[in-house]
Amino acid sequence: MAFLVLGEKFTDLDDLNDRVTEHETEAQQIYIVRNYCTIEKQYPNDTRVNRKLVYSVLQLRCKHGPKSRESQATGLRKSRSLKLNCPAFINFTLSKDRQSLAISSLNLDHNHENFYDTLPEVRRLSEKESRKVARLVNDLGSSKRKIMIEIYENSKKRVTRKDIDNICAI
Ligand SMILES: [Zn+2]
Incomplete structure (x- = not known):
């Protein structure tokens, strides 16, 4: 819901x-x-x-x-x-x-x-960005929420918590 x-x-x-x-x-x-x-x-x-x-x-x-x-x-x-x-x-x-x-x-x-910048293809991270996020979460235990905010401030990409979960599961 x-x-x-x-x-x-x-x-x-x-x-x-x-x-x-x-x-x-x-x-x-x-x-x-x-x-x-x-x-x-x-x-x-x-x-x-x-x-x-x-x-x-x-x-x-x-x-x-x-x-x-x-x-x-x-x-x-x-x-x-x-x-x-x-x-x-x-x-x-x-x-x-x-x-x-x-x-x-x-x-x-x-x-x-609707806004185009929330569409999955627009919020998709580059391979380099994804590796960085996976390292921050899996190795350094960074807060997913903080990472979402940081990504948005740096690149205006609005990734969701689910996106981050998917990245970290790879
Ligand atoms: Zn409105």
Whole structure:
């Protein structure tokens, strides 16, 4: 089940990230962080709050959503991607017991086509990259999540956890 549902709860930010990545891969859409508040800032002295969540509020928006105010104000760089004012978003808020982040509202209907850069042929790693990933995971025990982020930052390839599992199984 890759579609996210209202009220779905997460007790760990890694699990939340995995689910969002899974959904992004399935739907071939990309969400970016639009707004957030950290637990550190909102509850600095609360010893009961689940700090594995990192955020007390997290708002994700489709990459093709409306521009944030800051980027409109500076206007320095024109984004290469089309801004379509896509209404899709996912909001997470801390539960009353402060032990989980729950989806408090969401809209998964996009007003545009899927993104080509999530297609398997586009996210496929070169042989050299694959060997490096396999070594990092199998020999050095690096976190798969960290590797996924690093690959994305370096090459904009959005590999999934499954892709990494496949690479490491070779
Ligand atoms: Zn969209």
